[in-house]
Amino acid sequence: MNLPIRHRSGSPWERGMGWPQPMVEFQELFDRMNHFLESAAFTSPLTETMAFAPPADLHETDEAYVVECELPGIAREDIDVEVGEHEVSISGELTACRRAGALRRRGRPTGQFEYRALLPVDVKSAEVTASLVDGVLTVTIPKAQAATPRHVEIQG
Template identity: 55%
Template sequence: MTLPVRRRPGRLPERPLPSLGWGEPLATEFDALFDRMNRLLETVPMAPATAGMMAWAPPADLHETDDAYVIEAEVPGIQREDIDVEISDRELRITGERREREPEGVLRRGTRHTGHFEYRALLPGEVKTGEVRANLADGVLTVTVPKAQAAKPHHIDITES
C-alpha cells in the first residue's frame, strides 16, 4: 500500500507515518523530528558548483581469501601517478583524480566522472600494514592487504594414563 506524500512549496517532500498503534504523542514527536530534519537538509548548499567539487567513488569489489583482503577498483584511463593508496590500522583509502580531457568535436553525451575520487573500506580484521601491495593493470587497481597471523586452532591429541 502506498501512502500519500504531503508537499509544501519550497520544502522537501514529507512522508506521513503509518499507523503503528503508538498513539498521537509519539506520532507528533516523529512529525517534529521530520520537520527539523527537512529544515536541516534545506540549509545544505547543493549549488551546481558545489556538487561538481564532491568526490566520487570508483566501483570496487572487496574479496577475502584465507591470507588477505583483496580490493579491485575500476579506474580506467587514470595513470598510476594520479592514484594514492593509504592504509592505517584497518582502514584502506584509495584517492586520486581523473583529469578532464580536451574534447574533440562536440560532446553530445558525457557520463564519465571526472575530478577527485575516493574509495574507503574498513577491513574486518587485523592486517599487516607494512606488506600491502598495489598493482594497476588494464584499468583495474588491485590492492592486496595481508591478514595478520591470528592464533590458528590446532588439534590436541588426548592420551590415556
C-alpha cells in the first residue's frame, strides 16, 4: 500500500526556517577547522621541512615484526633506523638528482622522510637486523619472550 505524499510549497530555506540546528553547528565547526588549517599551513615555517612517509608494510610472525619500507635510490648511509621498546622509526633524507636541463615535472618526493610504527609488545632491540636490497629496506625486530606462567611451590 502506498501512502500519499505530503508536500509543502518551498524548501525549508524558502519558508524561513534556515538550516536545521545540527547542520548549523557542523557548518560552524567546519568553517573554524578550515580557517585553523589554512592559517597553520600558510604561516608555519615547518611546511618547507615537513617529512614525507615512504610506503611501508609492517607484518608480524610468531617470532618477530618485519618492516618492509620502499626507499629506492637512497644509500645505506642516508638511512637511520631506531628501535625502542615499543616503537620503530626509519628516517633519512632523499636528495634530488642533479641533471642537465630544466625539470618539467616532479613525481617523486624529495627531502626528509620518516616512517614510525608502534609495536604492541616488548622487542629485543639488541637483536634487530636491517638489510637494503633492490630499494627495499627490510627491518626484522625479534619479539621479547613473554613470561610464561608456571607453578610456584610455597616454601616453609
